[in-house]
Amino acid sequence: MKSTQSLASILNGPPEEAAPQLLGWHLVSTVGDRQVVVRISEVEAYKGDDDPASHAYRGETVRNASMFRRPGTLYVYRSYGIHNCANSAAGPEGVGWGILMRAGEIVDGAAVAAQRRGRTDELANGPGKLCQALGIEIQHNGTDLLDPGSVIHFEPGTPPDFVMATPRVGISKARDRMWRFVTATQLSG
DNA sequence: AGGATGATGGACT
């Protein structure tokens, strides 16, 4: 797979085009000096003011500000008061575009992930579970995912065999957009 | 296997 620099140019594009190209990349966490690596297997695109389902639909707020920062900026938000969900900002700085990372396959650090999750299965097959496995908290909001020195960052991984597009999950608006992208292994898993 | 539900807090009308 290509370099982090090439990912930077991918993420500079519109999220519905960048999101499928994020599949297969590794998301590396060294939170708490314990490494967990996940291969991204499910993502969703959210396109700011074009997209009623997006947190950025009504413009920039304190909460969603990270979506308006440079592409590759981590946007973490609390979901249903319980879970955290992680996005990468996409598009040029100033547009509220982003890519929600919904699921991944554990590549390294399964024991740490299992400890954080409190179980040995279903470690990262959902947005809340992914964040819990990687130790991603609200305090990590704004992290530069393209900086190899960040506690949470992207690294080249293994490209997916193929990619399937489906409607997005857990939203009530703009359900017609085929902006959820999953890999082959995610379908069978 | 699959549907219903409670937990729980912030953002928004």
Added chain:
DNA sequence: GTCCATCATCCTA
């Protein structure tokens, strides 16, 4: 007060 970019558990089969 209502709506969530969710998840684990508790049902019915």
